[in-house]
Amino acid sequence: MSRRRRGVMSEQFKDELAKDLGFYNTVQQEGWGGIRAKDAGNMVKRAIQLAEQQLANQNPQR
Numbered sequence: 001m002s003r004r005r006r007g008v009m010s011e012q013f014k015d016e017l018a019k020d021l022g023f024y025n026t027v028q029q030e031g032w033g034g035i036r037a038k039d040a041g042n043m044v045k046r047a048i049q050l051a052e053q054q055l056a057n058q059n060p061q062r
Contacts, residue, residue: 009047013047014032014043015027017043017046017047018035018039018043020046021039021042021043021046023035023036023039026039
């Protein structure tokens with residue numbers, strides 16, 4: 001029995017990250033399975049950075 005996990009990132013957000021990191025053409029041509037593991041890792045790192053920035057802006061330190 002296989003279970004499919006629901007993704008945390010929206011498709012739109014993943015597309016924006018791929019464009020920002022320069023491998024969106026690969027995604028368009030080959031799908032998400034065509035990207036390198038390094039690109040996937042960089043995408044996760046960038047998503048974490050953006051989330052941390054957003055949290056910092058919402059909760060400025062006094």
